[in-house]
Amino acid sequence: MKTLLCIREREYGWAQEAFPAIHPLLLPLCNKPFVEFLIDFAILTGSTAIRLLCDGPLAEVERYCEDGRRWGIDLSFGSLQPDDSVPVLLGKNRRFCGDERIMVVSGFNFIRYDKRQEYARLIDGAPDGPFASCGDGGIILAGAPGTGTAAPDEAGISLIPLDSTASYYEASMETLESGAERYVLPGYGGEPGCAIGRNVVISKSVEIRKPVSIGDNVQLLGGTIIGPSAIIGSDVIIDKESSVSSSIVLDHTYLGENLEVSGRIASGNLLIEPQSGASIAMEDPHLLSGIRQDPVLAAFPRLLIHALVALLMIGLLLPPFLLLWPLLSLSGKWKPCPAEIIDGKGNGTIRLKTVSLPHHGALGTLAAALSLDRFLMLFRVLGGQLALIGSTPVSAEERGDSNATAMTAYRPGVFSYAEAEEWPGCGKSEDASIVERFHLAHSNPVTDIALFFKAYINRIQEKITA
Amino acid sequence: MIITETTQNGISVVTLNGTLDALSCPEFRANPAVGDPGQTVVLDLEKVDFIDSSGLGSIVGAARKKRQQECDLFLACMNDKVRKVFEITNAQKLFHIFDDTGAAVEFAAMQQEACK
Known part of the structure; x- marks a missing residue:
């Protein structure tokens, strides 16, 4: 027996909003992460391998669960599309499934089970198809039943959909009341409860x-x-x-x-x-x-290096700025357009004085090539509000947009990583955010500086050839 | 980077072996099946030991071009290193990902049939 645990972002979106500091799959119920209850249940049903599938990020969950050795099982991770049906999921994980019987547990549901029951026998003997259901999710069995005795009624399994803080609270309290008699719970106690x-x-x-x-x-x-x-x-x-x-x-x-x-x-x-x-x-x-831990403290080396390079750039660009800005302003080509962007913490905004600079005419082209339209933004790097290079700033108006707010990593920068890469040139912000996330996860202060100069040079080339 | 191309059920299976980075990207993009927007491809990534942002960009770019022509690019047999890169960058959301090339070919053939 093997288990596929399938959870979609749309099912746990409420938990991300209510408890932004915790990955929803690690949300504790009675001091035990939610995902551990699913793993425990899969083990009770006789599963030797579990694959956790999700359309959202799983890195944090993977760091916590590792490869499942702690539970004596083989735990792997994969992805799914929000609309994948069970047959599609079985196809996408064909190598994992092999010829074994598969239990597909889908949805962000808490499974009420009793560790004293012999689920391995019950599940093994249960027919192919739905075993328990709850809203869009449930437990589905695939593959021919074994020799076990099927008696779903005596299984005593039911599902509680975790779809709000209310259901989360109720499930937690119920688990606390049921205690260690029913579930495997952490902690030591000389007496029940x-x-x-x-x-x-x-x-x-x-x-x-x-x-x-x-x-x-x-x-x-x-x-x-x-x-x-x-x-x-x-x-x-x-x-x-x-x-x-x-x-x-x-x-x-x-x-x-x-x-x-x-x-x-x-x-x-x-x-x-x-x-x-x-x-x-x-x-x-x-x-x-x-x-x-204060995140600012951890990011201090990066902030310092970015600020030093920003200071250098301010020194280099100040003479051309002082020369070109009055000329362009007088000719009406320097058009200030204030913008409000989401800050790096994702909950506040930063007001920026951006400039629209049409790059026609020798002076306009020169100013655009030198990125003088972003000159004033460099001062925000000194204050730590912007990175020298990071994500493309997301406008505050897009706060409600799932792509913008669901960013697992977002650090607005004067220049973006996407500008440093010729990547992939489709002009889609969704694609640009992929490369930005890549560098946010992999870059260090030194590579940041190299990428900043690359972005700066790319911009010179772009503006001159435009 | 060693690139091998086979055909199964009318679907091109492109197997990559090695590192997919800025150096090997031109070779990847020059592959006829990958470069042809009208050709549905299954990309076998089992033997890819490293992928950087340029490699990721090449795959995303190829998929985008194919989708404009109602074709697609499916990913198969990702190892953990590659899967983590796709996950961190959220690029996994753009692709159907299979752990078996045969299953990916069947799915791709079905999708292609449905488009006709």
């Missing part, structure tokens, strides 16, 4: 009311009350005299003093009401905040 991870510091005056699940590296300071029905993630601090009940506190969250959280999901500095999905972003870091 209480699971505690590693490196958890609990002050003497802390009160714990079952059921609770507490992750790793957690500090519960004096006077806090945890539970009933509280899920505390990893790397969490709950400060003095606070209480958490019927709530989920996701990883990397700090909860301030004297705070009462009930029936909510806390993630970083966000407090989410599960039923409506409404969220409040706390501005006060003493009340609620995220505990993560």
Whole structure:
């Protein structure tokens, strides 16, 4: 038996919006990533190999799961198209499937199962076709049944579609209530309904009311009350005299003093009401905040090198700018057109003073060839708002566009990586974003500078030959 | 880069062996089946040990041209290194990707038949 796990971006889009810092497949349910529940279920059904198929990025999931050796199975990854049917998926993975029986689990659904059941026998004997369904997804079996006994009724399998914060909250709470009797859950506990991870510091005056699940590296300071029905993630601090009940506190969250959280999901500095999905972003870091490494610090070498080269370019381009700008302005060829673009964090905007520079006439061509229309943008590199070379800036008006907002890597630059490459010349922004993502993932500050000069020279050639 | 071309069910199967980078891209683009926009191709990438942005650009560019002529380019047998490049860049969304050349040829033939 082998399993194909098929999950589409459209099914988990809500989770990306609600919890942008977590890959939806790694979204924890009772402190266990969602994908692990699927893997556990596949193993219970007797699968020796699992392939995870998705039309979105899987790198983070792959880093977490690796090759499946941890579970004693062979785990591989692949892609699918959003509209691929089950027969197409079986065809696309023919080498993986071989002659074995295949279980296709599709959709972003939580599978209610019981680890004490003998699913291997039940699934083996079940006929070809749908085994359980839920909305657009479900469990489908392909291939001739084996010698096992088929009795789907006794399987006790049902699916909960995870399609909102409400269903996520309910599934988490249900898993917590069912506890380790039904599912394989992380943490240690001397008694049922209480699971505690590693490196958890609990002050003497802390009160714990079952059921609770507490992750790793957690500090519960004096006077806090945890539970009933509280899920505390990893790397969490709950400060003095606070209480958490019927709530989920996701990883990397700090909860301030004297705070009462009930029936909510806390993630970083966000407090989410599960039923409506409404969220409040706390501005006060003493009340609620995220505990993560500052990304600016990690990007410091790149920021520094980009700023130094930008400074050099400002020095080189200042004389021609001071000479050509007044002349072009007087002749009406220098047309400022302010633009608002999405910033590198994806949640704010940057106002830019861009210039429309028709490159006809000797002066216009010279100014365009020297990229003087982008001269003022170089100052934004000094401030770290723009990279010297990066992604093509996405206009704020395109914020709602899935291509723009779903970018896994976006770093607006004065020049773009696509300009550095003759790539592939179709003029499609979708294609340009492919090469930009390639370089965002593979480049370092030194290659960035080489690519910047390449883009600059390409632009000179382009403007002169235009 | 060693490029081998065979035909199965009227579909050209182009097998690449080696590195697909800025140096080998012209050779790839010069392949008759890849360069012909009116020819549906299955690209076997099993033995591609490295692909850079130029290689990726050549594949995307070839596919775009073929799609303008109602043909297509299908990818087969990607190894993990190549798959990760396609995934990081989101280029996987542009292609039907198979783990078996035979299945890709069958699918391509079916698609071609449907277009006629």
